[in-house]
Amino acid sequence: MSKLQNVWSGNYIREHPIKFFGIIIHLVLRTLFAIFWLSAGINKVNKGWLNTDILKNIFLDRLTEMPPDAFAVFYLESFALPMWLVVAWIVTVGEIYSALGLLFGITTRIAAGVSFFILINLAIGGYYDASLIPFFILNIAFFMWPSGHWLGFDRFLHRKYPNSIWFK
C-alpha cells in the first residue's frame, strides 16, 4: 500500500497537517464538481438529449450568435452538427460517467480525463467562457493526484489490480 493511501491515519495527519488539509480541500472540490456534473448529465437526459433533436437546435441557435468567421462556426458546421446525435450521447454519457467516477472515486483519473475532454469540446464548440477556467484547473488537479486512493473504490481496486491504469 502506498503512503498516499494512509491519509486517514492519525500519524499521517499529525506528520502532514498541511498535506492533509490539501487532501480535504481536493476531496471537497471533487465532490462538488461531481455533483455539479452529475446534475448536468441528468438534466440532459431529462431534457431529451438522447432521444430528441434538442442538441441540434442548440447548435443551430448558437450558430446565429457567433461571428460567421469564428473557428467555432467551422467546428459546429463541419463536425458537431452532422454528428449531433453522437455528440449528444458522448457528452451526456461522458458527463454522467465522469461524475460518478469522481463522486465514488472509481477510475477517478480517467473520469477526470473524460471530463476534461468534454470541456475542451465545449470550449472549441463556441460555448467557452471564463467559468470553464476553474473547471479546467479542477480537472487537471483531479487527473494529477490519485484522489481515488484517498477516498473511493480505486483504493481497493488498485490493490487488487496494481498494474491496471484504470485505478492508478
Next chain:
Amino acid sequence: MLRIFSKITLVYFYISVALFAQASAQEYNTSSNLLLVGQFGELCTMCEAIVLCDDREIKQEYTQIPDDGSFTVYHFHTRTFWSQVFTIWDVFISNFNTSSVEKRGHTRPIDRYDIQNGEWKIPQRIDARLTLDPGVIDLAQTKIDRITREWLDKNNQAIGTCQRLPLWMSLETISKNTSGSH
C-alpha cells in the same frame, strides 16, 4: 485503519447522495417568452444582443435599425470575466433554489445609442441588470418589462416599446454610424 477508512467512505457517500438528491430536486426554469430569453434560457454569458426602443404606441416590428427617426438602441455586451466565473455559483445554487438566482439576475455592460431624427449621439456605457423574477431589464435611467416589452421610465410609466433586432446586421449599422466615437 480499514475500519476508519470504511466509516469515512460511508459517511462521504451518504453526504454525496444526499447533496445530489437535493440538487436533482429542482430544475432551473426560465420562460422563453421573456425578452432576450431564448428557448434554452437567459441570454448566455458570451452572447451579445441588440434591443431597439422607441416611443411608438403601436408596436412596429423592425427587421433592422432604421435609417431615420428617433429611437434608442441598446447593445448588450458579453458578461464581464468575473461575472462569467460566478455563473458556476449561480448554476450550482439554482439546483437547490431557483428563485434566488432568478431574483438576483445578473449585470452586464451595455452601450446606449440615442438617435435623434437619424442623427447618432455619442454612446454611453452603462451596466444593465437582467432579472427573470420580475422579468425586468434595469437600464439605470429606464427599464424594460421583459414580458410586455414596454419601455418604462423611473416611475414605471410606459414611454414606448422595445424589441430585439438581428445581431450581426445591427452591429454593422452601429459600426457604420459610430466609427471613431469609442
